[in-house]
Amino acid sequence: MKERIPAFAVIGHPNEGKSSIVSTLAEDDSVRISPIPGETRRCREYPVTVDGREVIRFIDTPGFQQPRATLQWMIDNPGPEMEMLADFITDHRPDHDFFDECELLSPLADGAGIIFVVDGSRPVRSVDKIEMEILRLTGLPRMAVINTKEKNRAEFLDDWKSEARKHFNTIRLFDAKRATYAERIDLLESLKGIDPDWQPALVEVIDAFKNDWDQRLIDTSTILMDLLAQASRYAVKKTCPDEALIPEIKKTLQETYRTDIDRLENAAHKNIRKRFKHNIFNYEFPPTSILNEDLFSKKSWRVLGLRQWQLVAAGGAGGGAVGAKIDLVTGGQSLGLFAAIGGLIGAGSALLGLQQAARSKVKGLPLGRMEIQVGPVKNEQLNYVLTNRVLIYFSHVINWAHSRRDTPEAAPSSRNSITANFTSQWSATQKKLFTKFFKALQKEDGIKISMLKPQVTALLIDTLKSISLLKQPLE
Ligand SMILES: Nc1nc2c(ncn2[C@@H]2O[C@H](COP(=O)(O)OP(=O)(O)OP(=O)(O)O)[C@@H](O)[C@H]2O)c(=O)[nH]1
Ligand SMILES: [Mg+2]
Structure with a gap:
């Protein structure tokens, strides 16, 4: 040579x-x-x-x-x-x-x-x-x-x-x-x-590939944490001259909020796909994939959010806190949410997540005007839903050979055993860590964020590694 x-x-x-x-x-x-x-x-x-x-x-x-x-x-x-x-x-x-x-x-x-x-x-x-x-x-x-x-x-x-x-x-x-x-x-x-003469050069190539892959996992975890930071603080506001217009403006703001969070999520997904060198990765997810559902749909939240017992586990510190947590999550619609969590309400396109995620509030302004605000999110379910969706997306990207130009086949039924809610496999301690991180992000508590970030990064990288080992996409 x-x-x-x-x-x-x-x-x-x-x-x-x-x-x-x-x-x-x-x-x-x-x-x-x-x-x-x-x-x-x-x-x-x-x-x-x-x-x-x-x-x-x-x-x-x-x-x-x-x-x-x-x-x-x-x-x-x-x-x-x-x-x-x-x-x-x-x-x-x-x-x-x-x-x-x-x-x-x-x-x-x-x-x-x-x-x-x-x-x-x-x-x-x-x-x-x-x-x-x-x-x-x-x-x-x-x-x-x-x-x-x-x-x-x-x-x-x-x-x-x-x-x-x-x-x-x-x-x-x-x-x-x-x-x-x-x-x-x-x-x-x-x-x-x-060829023995090529061995040393190829050993270097393999090392370079492995290091590069590790770096991609680190970058994916950073992209995800940035998405969570942005989504957890995101809010939209509008002044309203007349009380009668509140419902209408609130509805428009909710829609804006929803499309903006969608946009943030799409940008994160796109960055991940680029990091894995996919430029024409523009394919339909298998029909059974939960990624076909709207981010804020009932089904997404039911499948990808925390279950009731997991919320309790993540809430941690004693009965009072647990009660408060459930209150926070249900946002006054406890029956609706828990029925959905329990899977009693079938899949539907109703945007349950949106109401749960983004609080709306109306603030009085001088001269009789009002300000309506939707967001920021108060409910950590959004954190889990976004995280699981990134993990599913990642699993598709890494299992998509660059030579594939067709659309995916429906997954064989044996594959369905892999849960789309990958974070449900985290231990109670790991969930608590994630909850703390979410709270720090919301409060923009820089010190706490930098304190928790190494542990959260390690957790996310471990999770990404386990998904890589599955050698098949999550549904
Ligand atoms: N199902 C299936 N199709 C494949 C596989 N590998 C290649 N093909 C298909 O076979 C056809 C030829 O593939 P190419 O990669 O273009 O083959 P090539 O050897 O470069 O062909 P030439 O450049 O024409 O010599 C394409 O339609 C591919 O999609 C495979 O593993 N499975
Ligand atoms: Mg060819």
Whole structure:
């Protein structure tokens, strides 16, 4: 290699998923992927940068068009491998029929490693063996990646494995469309094994990836805490010249309050998605996902808020405080809320959360005018609902391979066992910590906020890590 940055060319037959693998590994959703074979006609490099520094590079290439003639030429022109590749390209550049071969072999002539992609859901053909043999003759470090496009077709896998073993240093199964962060790291780990000379550089790459991932979790927790700080203090006001207009103005203000909090939430979600390098992540959540519900809907609050016993636990200090807490939460509508919490009221689009979250008050002003204010929130349910929604959003973002361009399928029923209310798994102590933090945010108590922040950050990062380990989105 000319430089220390490891470079891997992703090579294969047309339409096997080369560009999809590049997109997923490089976390680049701008890579062109298409069901029509021959989409990629030119090599293109996709550098992966961490902290502005390029650590590894993947090269997307066109598929083989003339494998038989290429192999024959190689057999007829043996020689030192690098010279052979350079000579092949010089000889064939003027011939349009070999345009794709010249393109795909040029990164190899520059010494790139090879990631050979095959679709394991179809049988091995003679042309595949020819392509594998061409790559073996390059003498470059190489790995075969079996990307099974049709998931339920495993009958050819053994054939692929035994054929690939003859030509490659390492073989991996990898799902370009569903690979998680951990699976991407696993693939890099196995790349280490393809050539001892590359091992130190790849160890550095893996370290850089892991540190970068940890930093993304820290950033996600910061984005969430900023959202909670903004939402917990947010209020809208308007002066009202006439008492008769109060109900109408209050209604408008409530609507403004609601859309403004929605906007804050959307901005936080967008920041998280950007942090995970998703630019075209504009997809529908699975139909069963609670994220399809309005932030202030009854259902969101019922599913994502604290349960009654959890409120009691989080309230903590003795009976009096518990009573006060329930009062605060119910805001005078105890029956309604607790019926909703208990799940007695079915899912509906009524904005229960809004009334619970934002207090409205009317203040007299001179000259008979009044000021109406909606917010700030008094109810820590909003904190939990926003937090759980960020956690669900995060779980979708991290499990969305960058090569996916379609909409999600409905989740299989086994997945429903994972609760969307992830914070319900926090211990009573952790909930108390979160409650204290919420109160400090509301009071804008800087000293308390900075005192609690390290513990809250640690709690959030632990939570984000557990969600990453699930390897599937929360509903
Ligand atoms: N279901 C499924 N489809 C896949 C998978 N990998 C790739 N595809 C689809 O297969 C088609 C080809 O994928 P690409 O990544 O463009 O393949 P390619 O090898 O780069 O193709 P060319 O550039 O034409 O040589 C696209 O429609 C992809 O969405 C997979 O793991 N599962
Ligand atoms: Mg392609």
